[in-house]
Amino acid sequence: MSASAHPTVGQTLNRDSEIVAVHGAAQKALAERVAKFATQDKLFHAVTLGFAALVLVALLGIVVSLLFESVPVFRKFGTEFFYGTTWSPTDDVYGAAIAIFGTLVTSTIALLFAVPISFGIALFLTETCPLVLRRPLGTAIELLAGVPSIIYGIWGLFVLAPLFQQYLQPLMIATGLPLFAGPPLGIGVFTAGMVLSLMVIPFIASVMRDVFETVPPVLKESAYGLGCTTWEVVRNVVLPYTRVGVIGGVMLGLGRALGETMAVTFVIGNANRLSSSLFAPGNSIASTLANEFAEADPLLHVPALFALGLLLFVITFVVLGLAKWLTDRGTRKAGI
Numbered sequence: 001m002s003a004s005a006h007p008t009v010g011q012t013l014n015r016d017s018e019i020v021a022v023h024g025a026a027q028k029a030l031a032e033r034v035a036k037f038a039t040q041d042k043l044f045h046a047v048t049l050g051f052a053a054l055v056l057v058a059l060l061g062i063v064v065s066l067l068f069e070s071v072p073v074f075r076k077f078g079t080e081f082f083y084g085t086t087w088s089p090t091d092d093v094y095g096a097a098i099a100i101f102g103t104l105v106t107s108t109i110a111l112l113f114a115v116p117i118s119f120g121i122a123l124f125l126t127e128t129c130p131l132v133l134r135r136p137l138g139t140a141i142e143l144l145a146g147v148p149s150i151i152y153g154i155w156g157l158f159v160l161a162p163l164f165q166q167y168l169q170p171l172m173i174a175t176g177l178p179l180f181a182g183p184p185l186g187i188g189v190f191t192a193g194m195v196l197s198l199m200v201i202p203f204i205a206s207v208m209r210d211v212f213e214t215v216p217p218v219l220k221e222s223a224y225g226l227g228c229t230t231w232e233v234v235r236n237v238v239l240p241y242t243r244v245g246v247i248g249g250v251m252l253g254l255g256r257a258l259g260e261t262m263a264v265t266f267v268i269g270n271a272n273r274l275s276s277s278l279f280a281p282g283n284s285i286a287s288t289l290a291n292e293f294a295e296a297d298p299l300l301h302v303p304a305l306f307a308l309g310l311l312l313f314v315i316t317f318v319v320l321g322l323a324k325w326l327t328d329r330g331t332r333k334a335g336i
Contacts, residue, residue, distance in 0.1 A: 066313060069306035076300065081307060087272040087288075089297065094304035096311055098274050102189060102284040103315070106264060107257040109193025109278070114200045115250055121201070122208035127230055127238075138209065145202035153266030156195040161186035161267055164194075169279055181277040185269070190278035192268035196260055200253035207249030211242040244327045251323030258316050261286040285312040 073081060073094060084095020125138055165186030172180040215238050223233045239246070269281020270291055285308045296302045 063310075063313070066306055066310040070303055070310050072300060073303040073307045081304075082311075085274050087283075089292070089301050092297075092300050094300070094307075096285075096308055098272050099283050099285045099288050099308055100311065100315075101274060102192075102268065102282040103258060103286070103312070105189055105278070105282075106193040106196055106268065106284055107254060109190065110196035110200055110257040111250065111254055113194065113197040114204055114253055117197075118201050118204035118208055118249075118253070121205040122212055123234060125209050126212040127234065138206075141202050141205050141209075143202075145206065149199065149260060149263045150266075152195055152199050153263035156191060156263060156267040157187070160195065161191050164191055173279070178276055179278050182275075182279050185279060185281065187267050187269045187281060188277075188279045189268060189282040192264045192282075192284070193278075195263050195267055196257045199260060199263060200256050203256055204249045204253040207252060208242075208246055211245030211249070212238055214245070215241050247326045248323060251319060251326075254319055255316055255323075258319065259286060259312065261290050265290050285309075285315075 077084065077094065081094060081096055082100075083097050084093075085097045086093045086095050087098060088094075121141060125134055125141075129137065165184045169180070169184035169186070169190075173182070173184060219237050219241070220233050223237050228236070264284050265287040268284060268287055270283055270287055271281035272283055272288075273280070275282065288308060289305055292301070293305055296305055
């Protein structure tokens with residue numbers, strides 16, 4: 001074999017230098033790509049953090065503005081504003097008890113009717129509804145959630161209230177119960193609660209249906225195989241498995257009912273008086289704000305309305321906090 005077949009020392013060094021150069025270039029390119037990706041990740045993190053912080057800033061801004069604008073009325077009336085039953089813009093005397101009472105009572109009535117109906121709808125759609133009807137009925141329920149609240153209010157005023165006045169309220173007054181005392185006016189706290197129940201049914205029913213569908217089929221099939229009826233399967237399998245989601249759906253409906261404005265304004269009667277009868281006209285926080293803000297005196301009337309808004313915010317926050325606590329408690333009990 002000739003000596004030319006073997007690489008010289010110089011050729012070996014040149015080849016090694018080329019390999020080192022190529023390797024160095026690759027390392028440099030990789031480092032540049034890593035630095036570029038790191039910069040993109042930091043930018044993405046900063047942008048998403050800004051979006052999240054924007055929500056907190058907006059929430060903090062709402063709270064601060066409500067507190068700041070409410071200072072004059074709290075300075076004059078103090079804690080009496082929360083339990084006072086006189087709301088008189090003419091005399092500059094403001095008490096929020098009537099509006100708070102109307103808000104809580106109408107929302108309670110709404111849940112008393114909406115929760116059982118929503119449960120029945122969700123149960124039918126997930127357990128006993130024919131497959132041909134399941135999708136159309138589910139879509140129809142979801143579409144009801146998109147109906148504007150003012151449509152519910154107009155329908156409640158011109159259709160539901162006259163029906164209640166002519167047929168339902170006389171029968172309930174005949175029972176002699178104090179809750180159903182007084183003349184059948186059609187409009188009032190009870191009618192407002194019924195309209196609210198119709199509005200929150202799509203939300204609660206949709207959430208319940210979705211959480212019922214998360215139950216593993218093997219659990220229900222095992223229960224049916226043991227001879228359980230549909231109700232026994234729902235009571236002993238479906239509800240324990242979906243308890244957290246059901247509570248969340250109910251609280252979602254309650255939050256919707258607490259803040260509803262236009263539909264309640266149409267049918268509640270808008271009377272600043274406290275009555276033990278559900279058929280009497282009343283008021284709520286949202287309806288008071290809708291009716292009076294446009295013509296409010298900036299000296300003390302506007303601060304009183306801001307204070308009502310702050311109360312509604314606090315009530316809604318407490319409801320959502322309670323819902324979070326209940327869901328977390330249910331999750332811990334379930335061992336998830």
